[in-house]
Amino acid sequence: MLTRLIAAFTFRDYRILWAMLIIGSIAFWMRILGTAQWLLEETGSAYMVGLIGVVQLVVQLPITLWAGTLADRVDRKRLMSLAHGATGVSLLTLGVLSSINGLTPALVYVGIAITAGTHMLASPARGALLAAVVPEGKLMLASSTDTASANAAAIVGPLLFAGIVLTADLTTVFLTAGCLALVNAILPMVLHVNGHVAGKQGEADDKPSQIQQTRAGLRYVAAHPILPGLFLLDVGITTASFYREVLPVIALGLFAGGASATGMLGAANSAGAILGSFIALALAGVRAKGMLVLYASFAYGVILFGFGIATTLLGGMLMIALLGAADAVTVAVRQTTVLLTTPDEMRGRAYALMILAAQTANNIGTIWVGFWAGAIGAGNTMVMGGIISITATAVIWYVWKPIGRYRSAA
Numbered sequence: 001m002l003t004r005l006i007a008a009f010t011f012r013d014y015r016i017l018w019a020m021l022i023i024g025s026i027a028f029w030m031r032i033l034g035t036a037q038w039l040l041e042e043t044g045s046a047y048m049v050g051l052i053g054v055v056q057l058v059v060q061l062p063i064t065l066w067a068g069t070l071a072d073r074v075d076r077k078r079l080m081s082l083a084h085g086a087t088g089v090s091l092l093t094l095g096v097l098s099s100i101n102g103l104t105p106a107l108v109y110v111g112i113a114i115t116a117g118t119h120m121l122a123s124p125a126r127g128a129l130l131a132a133v134v135p136e137g138k139l140m141l142a143s144s145t146d147t148a149s150a151n152a153a154a155i156v157g158p159l160l161f162a163g164i165v166l167t168a169d170l171t172t173v174f175l176t177a178g179c180l181a182l183v184n185a186i187l188p189m190v191l192h193v194n195g196h197v198a199g200k201q202g203e204a205d206d207k208p209s210q211i212q213q214t215r216a217g218l219r220y221v222a223a224h225p226i227l228p229g230l231f232l233l234d235v236g237i238t239t240a241s242f243y244r245e246v247l248p249v250i251a252l253g254l255f256a257g258g259a260s261a262t263g264m265l266g267a268a269n270s271a272g273a274i275l276g277s278f279i280a281l282a283l284a285g286v287r288a289k290g291m292l293v294l295y296a297s298f299a300y301g302v303i304l305f306g307f308g309i310a311t312t313l314l315g316g317m318l319m320i321a322l323l324g325a326a327d328a329v330t331v332a333v334r335q336t337t338v339l340l341t342t343p344d345e346m347r348g349r350a351y352a353l354m355i356l357a358a359q360t361a362n363n364i365g366t367i368w369v370g371f372w373a374g375a376i377g378a379g380n381t382m383v384m385g386g387i388i389s390i391t392a393t394a395v396i397w398y399v400w401k402p403i404g405r406y407r408s409a410a
Contacts, residue, residue, distance in 0.1 A: 007138050011133055012192065013193045016187055018149055020126070020187050020188070021126075021150055023183055024181070024184050025149075025157060026160065027157075027177040029158055030161050030174075030177040031091060031112075031177050033157075033248070034173040034174055040252075046246070046249045046370055046373050048105065049246050049248065050371055050374070052366055053245065053362070054363070054367055057360060057364065059113045060360070061356065063120045064120045064355055065352060065356065066210070067079075067121045067122075067123070068124045068356075069210050069213045069217065069348065070210075071125040071128050076196070077129075077189060078195060079122070081185050085181075087122075087178075088179070090114040091175075092182075093178075094111045098174060124349070124351045128197075128347040129191070130143075132344065133191075133193050143332045144280040144284065147331050150273075151277065152270070154266070154270035155270040158262070158264075158266030161173055162259055165263075197345050220342075224341065224350075226290070229396065230293065230403065231357035234358055238362055239361045240384070241304050244266070244269070244362075249373050249378060253378025254308075255313045257313060268316075268324075269320045271321055272321030272322055273324035275321070276327065288406070289333045290402075290403040290405065293333050294404060296330050297393040298393050300389055303326060305383055306322075307382050308379045308384075309379065335351075338351055369381055
């Protein structure tokens with residue numbers, strides 16, 4: 001197991017991508033929890049927190065498609081650097097406005113929109129570069145290591161968020177996250193790998209337009225035997241259950257907790273995802289990866305039901321940790337499948353469409369959970385989400401049979 005865990009770290013450029021993942025994950029979670037907590041404290045409304053999903057949905061739909069095509073057209077390293085730089089400036093601006101009492105809900109939503117967009121600009125480029133710096137035979141291990149590492153950082157993020165809120169304030173949360181994002185703006189430039197698509201640097205000016213390339217990417221994914229089914233499975237479950245961006249609402253509704261309970265639940269969720277990543281590492285040699293996704297999806301629905309009926313914070317932390325574990329298995333398999341079954345010139349777009357499906361589901365799920373938590377309570381919302389998740393998995397398993405039949409080469 002230890003050999004598998006460190007396999008990807010033998011490659012220098014992966015170590016840099018890994019550092020970016022760690023730093024970016026910490027900044028990302030601090031932004032998520034910081035903006036949600038600010039809105040909840042200032043407005044006292046679960047609906048206002050749920051509106052985060054509306055803002056992100058409007059921004060991320062077009063930007064993710066654009067980002068995927070950009071990642072197949074321009075220098076991926078430069079694209080990541082510019083995106084992280086814009087994220088840093090936006091978060092620092094929120095911090096400065098907060099320090100002078102000039103922050104308003106409208107400005108917070110603007111900051112959420114900008115940082116959500118820049119996050120989407122960077123993600124397809126990093127995903128495409130991952131396959132360029134790690135050999136195909138180790139991509140499943142690298143994807144699992146990515147998932148474990150991101151969630152290890154996501155433990156630090158919520159805990160750092162809780163610590164800063166308890167000892168300082170939300171202003172300091174925004175400023176810290178902004179500084180971390182600026183560090184990530186520098187790191188892509190020290191990568192050795194060529195940032196351009198293999199063999200495409202300096203090509204003729206008559207290459208297809210961005211719109212033509214975007215359409216080609218959509219056609220490729222639509223015709224793919226596996227990817228549409230995996231994406232639909234993710235959308236079906238996540239839409240009914242996405243709780244992360246409204247975690248302050250869940251913490252308050254289930255356990256009458258504030259920022260500290262939010263941080264503890266977020267950290268537990270990430271700890272569980274690390275466990276799930278180790279499970280994915282152990283199962284990397286299993287060829288029936290489609291079945292792994294289906295089993296993990298069923299487990300997710302059952303655990304979500306348990307989370308909804310938890311009566312103590314400790315019990316809630318256990319349930320949300322198991323939710324993270326089940327989700328981590330599906331994430332590792334989806335990412336690996338996209339990278340292994342897609343040629344380099346199409347990876348940015350295919351990876352972007354995977355992100356688009358996930359983020360669209362996340363945002364609709366944020367709206368869904370925020371609305372129903374306000375209408376019927378957080379516990380009932382989680383129970384309902386568990387029932388819908390189990391049902392959705394069964395339906396997609398029956399209708400989209402290629403998922404169950406999928407076998408990887410290793």
